[in-house]
Amino acid sequence: MALKHSVSGFLADRYDMETATGFLRKQAGKRLPPHTSWLHVFGSLSLLLFISQTITGIMLLIYYRPTPDEAHKSIQYITAEVNYGWLYRQIHAWGATLMILAVVLHMTRTYFFGAYKKPRELTWVSGVLIFIVTITFGFTGYLLPWNQIAFWATTVGTESANKIPIIGEWLRYFIRGGDVVTGETLSRFFVVHVIILPWALTGLIAVHLFLMRATNLATLEPVGEEKPIEPKHGIPFFPVHVCKESIVAVLLLAVLVTLSVLAPWEIGEPADPLVTPEHIKPEWYFLPSYQLLKYFEGPYGAFFGIVACSVPFLLLFLWPFLDRGKHRHPKKRPIAVGIGLVGLIGALVLGYLGHVSETEQTFFGTRYHIDHYGVPHRVADKSRDEGE
Numbered sequence: 012m013a014l015k016h017s018v019s020g021f022l023a024d025r026y027d028m029e030t031a032t033g034f035l036r037k038q039a040g041k042r043l044p045p046h047t048s049w050l051h052v053f054g055s056l057s058l059l060l061f062i063s064q065t066i067t068g069i070m071l072l073i074y075y076r077p078t079p080d081e082a083h084k085s086i087q088y089i090t091a092e093v094n095y096g097w098l099y100r101q102i103h104a105w106g107a108t109l110m111i112l113a114v115v116l117h118m119t120r121t122y123f124f125g126a127y128k129k130p131r132e133l134t135w136v137s138g139v140l141i142f143i144v145t146i147t148f149g150f151t152g153y154l155l156p157w158n159q160i161a162f163w164a165t166t167v168g169t170e171s172a173n174k175i176p177i178i179g180e181w182l183r184y185f186i187r188g189g190d191v192v193t194g195e196t197l198s199r200f201f202v203v204h205v206i207i208l209p210w211a212l213t214g215l216i217a218v219h220l221f222l223m224r225a226t227n228l229a230t231l232e233p234v235g236e237e238k239p240i241e242p243k244h245g246i247p248f249f250p251v252h253v254c255k256e257s258i259v260a261v262l263l264l265a266v267l268v269t270l271s272v273l274a275p276w277e278i279g280e281p282a283d284p285l286v287t288p289e290h291i292k293p294e295w296y297f298l299p300s301y302q303l304l305k306y307f308e309g310p311y312g313a314f315f316g317i318v319a320c321s322v323p324f325l326l327l328f329l330w331p332f333l334d335r336g337k338h339r340h341p342k343k344r345p346i347a348v349g350i351g352l353v354g355l356i357g358a359l360v361l362g363y364l365g366h367v368s369e370t371e372q373t374f375f376g377t378r379y380h381i382d383h384y385g386v387p388h389r390v391a392d393k394s395r396d397e398g399e
């Protein structure tokens with residue numbers, strides 16, 4: 012207590028601490044709309060995961076070496092030799108997946124509650140930029156262990172840049188730092204992953220939180236009819252909402268450690284540019300685009316495939332300006348809710364088809380081969396055929 016007083020006294024003698032503490036008190040005391048619930052914790056969950064990714068990423072950087080000769084060996088060294096290296100590598104790998112999931116859930120919540128409408132259009136637009144940066148984090152980080160699956164998934168992923176008309180070839184060369192994936196690509200992905208994206212995301216999150224605080228959270232009132240939240244109706248940000256967020260933070264840590272122990276990410280075989288693995292698939296968050304691209308064939312197929320994969324992102328950016336209806340309550344926005352559900356279910360179905368394509372699966376006791384397009388074909392039962 013004495014230390015606290017001497018520190019605050021020291022600062023108060025030199026700076027205008029009233030302004031700073033007044034600002035913090037005002038932020039902590041803010042009232043949130045009465046419908047604020049557990050569904051409103053995904054934003055802070057995303058923030059928490061970003062902080063965890065930054066801390067574990069810095070710890071990985073101490074031993075990681077971004078060259079084709081050393082990258083894979085350095086990851087093996089972190090896992091086998093460094094104190095708790097296996098744990099923070101796993102938390103970083105699982106954290107990436109959970110962060111993308113948290114961001115998508117947060118986006119879904121704000122979409123269905125109509126929180127992107129006036130005056131929060133720019134909060135949403137900054138969110139879409141954050142979403143793109145988050146998946147680019149996943150794409151660039153995936154290559155860093157320099158294993159077979161990452162090397163070939165990056166080869167296939169960067170190849171799709173070539174399908175963009177006019178600039179495609181140049182773009183693929185620019186991303187790879189050459190005609191094929193090499194150490195140049197690894198250097199580029201490393202710089203983007205550890206310098207450019209972290210700072211970009213820090214800036215974007217700062218803008219996002221500032222905009223969110225400036226307009227407060229959306230109520231369920233129609234656009235133009237939102238009233239300031241009365242103290243007796245609103246939910247106090249501190250301690251009520253902060254308490255919910257803290258519970259979720261503890262659960263998150265438990266989930267991260269459990270997944271790290273029970274389902275560790277493999278390091279895999281070192282990258283070999285001369286040996287192509289049989290089935291190369293991207294990470295789960297790229298599976299919907301990967302599957303969608305397969306349905307576009309023929310002379311202009313590649314072009315229309317790229318258009319089909321870009322349109323959902325363009326729609327996301329423009330959505331607050333396209334959906335001009337006044338209502339926010341999901342029950343009063345059947346068209347927007349319907350479009351959202353179709354988009355969400357479509358992405359899930361495409362992702363699932365991408366996951367099972369070119370594999371064999373058993374449904375209700377019957378074995379099927381799922382082809383390139385996700386169509387199941389019954390596998391002939393060899394033992395029965397032999398018996399007949």
Ligand code: HEM
Nearest residue numbers: 051054055057058118121126127135138139142223228229
């Ligand atoms: C690292 C990623 C992100 C972080 C840390 C973050 C953080 C937050 C936080 C803490 C809130 C307060 C309420 C809540 O949690 O629901 C919020 C609100 C909001 N966010 Fe995000 N966000 C992220 C990504 C996104 C994305 C991808 C979108 C949409 C494309 C988005 C759109 C919004 C909107 C529209 C609000 C206002 C919600 C309302 O008024 O009810 N955010 N964000």
